[in-house]
Amino acid sequence: xxxxxxxxxxxxxxxxxxxxxxxxxxxxxxxxxxxxxxxxxxxxxxxxxxxxxxxxxxxxxxxxxxxxxxxxxxxxxxxxxxxxxxxxxxxxxxxxxxxxxxxxxxxxxxxxxxxxxxxxxxxxxxxxxxxxxxxxxxxxxxxxxxxxxxxxxxxxxxxxxxxxxxxxxxxxxxxxxxxxxxxxxxxxxxxxxxxxxxxxxxxxxxxxxxxxxxxxxxxxxxxxxxxxxxxxxxxxxxxxxxxxxxxxxxxxxxxxxxxxxxxxxxxxxxxxxxxxxxxxxxxxxxxxxxxxxxxxxxxxxxxxxxxxxxxxxxxxxxxxxxxxxxxxxxxxxxxxxxxxxxxxxxxxxxxxxxxxxx
Amino acid sequence: xxxxxxxxxxxxxxxxxxxxxxxxxxxxxxxxxxxxxxxxxxxxxxxxxxxxxxxxxxxxxxxxxxxxxxxxxxxxxxxxxxxxxxxxxxxxxxxxxxxxxxxxxxxxxxxxxxxxxxxxxxxxxxxxxxxxxxxxxxxxxxxxxxxxxxxxxxxxxxxxxxxxxxxxxxxxxxxxxxxxxxxxxxxxxxxxxxxxxxxxxxxxxxxxxxxxxxxxxxxxxxxxxxxxxxxxxxxxxxxxxxxxxxxxxxxxxxxxxxxxxxxxxxxxxxxxxx
Numbered sequence: 001x002x003x004x005x006x007x008x009x010x011x012x013x014x015x016x017x018x019x020x021x022x023x024x025x026x027x028x029x030x031x032x033x034x035x036x037x038x039x040x041x042x043x044x045x046x047x048x049x050x051x052x053x054x055x056x057x058x059x060x061x062x063x064x065x066x067x068x069x070x071x072x073x074x075x076x077x078x079x080x081x082x083x084x085x086x087x088x089x090x091x092x093x094x095x096x097x098x099x100x101x102x103x104x105x106x107x108x109x110x111x112x113x114x115x116x117x118x119x120x121x122x123x124x125x126x127x128x129x130x131x132x133x134x135x136x137x138x139x140x141x142x143x144x145x146x147x148x149x150x151x152x153x154x155x156x157x158x159x160x161x162x163x164x165x166x167x168x169x170x171x172x173x174x175x176x177x178x179x180x181x182x183x184x185x186x187x188x189x190x191x192x193x194x195x196x197x198x199x200x201x202x203x204x205x206x207x208x209x210x211x212x213x214x215x216x217x218x219x220x221x222x223x224x225x226x227x228x229x230x231x232x233x234x235x236x237x238x239x240x241x242x243x244x245x246x247x248x249x250x251x252x253x254x255x256x257x258x259x260x261x262x263x264x265x266x267x268x269x270x271x272x273x274x275x276x277x278x279x280x281x282x283x284x285x286x287x288x289x290x291x292x293x294x295x296x297x298x299x300x301x302x303x304x305x306x307x308x309x310x311x312x313x314x315x316x317x318x319x320x321x322x323x324x325x326x327x328x329x330x331x332x333x334x335x336x337x338x339x340x341x342x343x344x345x346x347x348x349x350x351x352x353x354x355x356x357x358x
Numbered sequence: 359x360x361x362x363x364x365x366x367x368x369x370x371x372x373x374x375x376x377x378x379x380x381x382x383x384x385x386x387x388x389x390x391x392x393x394x395x396x397x398x399x400x401x402x403x404x405x406x407x408x409x410x411x412x413x414x415x416x417x418x419x420x421x422x423x424x425x426x427x428x429x430x431x432x433x434x435x436x437x438x439x440x441x442x443x444x445x446x447x448x449x450x451x452x453x454x455x456x457x458x459x460x461x462x463x464x465x466x467x468x469x470x471x472x473x474x475x476x477x478x479x480x481x482x483x484x485x486x487x488x489x490x491x492x493x494x495x496x497x498x499x500x501x502x503x504x505x506x507x508x509x510x511x512x513x514x515x516x517x518x519x520x521x522x523x524x525x526x527x528x529x530x531x532x533x534x535x536x537x538x539x540x541x542x543x544x545x546x547x548x549x550x551x552x553x554x555x556x557x558x559x560x561x562x563x564x565x566x567x568x569x570x571x572x573x574x575x576x577x578x579x580x581x582x583x584x585x586x587x588x589x590x591x592x593x594x595x596x597x598x599x600x601x602x603x604x605x606x607x608x609x610x611x612x613x614x615x616x617x618x619x620x621x622x623x624x625x626x627x628x629x630x631x632x
Binding site for chain 2: 145148149152156157158159160161162163164165167168170171
């Protein structure tokens with residue numbers, strides 16, 4: 001099993017922040033922001049030393065919770081400061097990006113990182129669509145078309161035009177091309193039927209997140225079925241499972257700490273917006289409707305002592321089939337970095353070495 | 359699926375007029391529509407089937423879509439031996455209609471005919487549009503065959519959207535099979551490819567990203583071989599681009615025919631509010 005550390009460039013607010021989303025930009029403290037990125041590099045040097053295989057970054061907007069609105073900029077910075085670890089860009093949100101630009105930047109990043117790049121492409125959730133004025137009803141179509149254009153831009157040796165539904169170009173011919181040929185290991189992230197089918201059709205990996213093993217297994221099973229229909233079989237490493245983890249010295253302590261965590265998202269949307277999103281959002285797991293989680297805290301899947309967590313990971317491997325575990329060890333919403341560093345140390349010493357053979 | 363087009367309510371080409379012209383010893387049928395600069399179309403191996411893209415092109419051009427001898431209802435053509443011969447026949451047919459210089463569009467099999475016609479008479483062909491041309495094919499490429507449904511699944515990315523468009527007729531395809539097999543040439547045709555670097559005609563090559571007859575990757579060979587060639591992929595279209603995505607196909611074809619190379623410079627306004 002490969003282990004990935006989900007890095008969020010956690011911002012430690014010097015003053016209390018308004019608990020709403022979008023979080024008012026005026027509440028941002030530039031020094032605290034600079035500290036967040038400095039702290040990120042220090043932490044990741046330790047993560048690299050502990051022997052994690054990947055560090056992942058994602059795209060989120062208008063909030064201090066995950067201070068990486070541009071995952072590609074984040075990844076370029078990581079590539080310059082870290083030596084060995086694979087950098088997994090598990091953004092960018094395709095439907096509100098310029099796909100050609102994404103293809104160029106990822107090719108550049110792969111080259112700068114000397115081929116240490118892994119790419120995940122995704123649709124993003126409705127609140128993310130809102131940040132760039134994207135009509136959520138068009139997000140799925142724009143994602144599929146954008147992903148196809150990115151793959152084409154990486155592969156095509158001659159200048160080409162693109163007559164899409166949502167994107168149009170007359171002459172695309174990117175420089176540089178990716179260092180890894182034909183392209184970096186790429187995943188279509190998400191549980192939806194559309195995303196699994198896209199991944200299968202284009203021989204990409206698939207990535208699921210946060211849900212219970214049995215539920216996520218419905219998506220990964222569907223993905224593998226679709227791959228078989230297209231005449232190939234994905235490797236375990238082509239399935240990523242991302243989740244929150246709370247590891248403590250004992251099960252009792254872990255559960256006690258879990259009970260202290262708030263049940264709602266730290267920066268909630270106003271009710272009217274949240275209700276509208278719930279109404280609009282259309283998500284599915286391998287074709288079955290999925291209730292959106294809007295405003296609630298993301299679940300913590302792995303909870304317990306090192307022994308317990310190792311067994312949970314083993315079950316995840318068996319049930320979901322994931323060969324890459326992308327974990328967040330940070331208490332959601334907390335600006336206190338000490339618990340994260342303690343969790344990291346405990347995980348690195350007592351858990352990580354035992355996950356290799358799973 | 360916000361942008362999924364509705365199936366066509368009525369068959370395309372309703373405003374086109376049928377005509378016949380005697381040329382090179384053949385009586386050649388054609389469908390004509392629209393006004394403006396002439397645009398001659400040479401169809402694919404399945405024969406002449408007007409698509410929604412013809413209607414859109416006829417809003418800007420005088421479209422003359424020929425039915426080449428041996429296809430459709432015309433008598434079996436046992437006389438034409440080679441693709442250059444067929445190209446010569448079609449050039450004469452255009453001449454008989456008074457078309458000395460014209461834009462030329464070729465689909466699949468007809469794309470190869472169009473290339474030969476341009477090589478034979480470069481001064482008459484102002485610009486070329488090649489829709490999924492079959493002049494350069496992946497090894498072992500096969501024409502669609504079988505039942506109408508099977509043929510439709512090979513030709514169209516979305517046969518379920520055909521609506522009023524009739525399914526392909528296997529009998530008509532079968533009748534022209536001998537001619538097609540005789541004229542299509544090898545998958546890689548050294549004689550043709552040796553001459554393409556000398557063809558300076560402005561050329562637009564289009565492939566649907568879901569083409570299941572000719573691999574869209576073949577497009578790069580035209581681009582690499584021809585000095586004034588532009589390659590465009592039409593997303594979510596199969597082999598019959600003009601039926602699968604008529605608006606996308608016609609927009610780029612018209613823009614190219616009107617502005618030639620300058621079509622790479624966008625003139626589409628993006629202002630939301632003044």
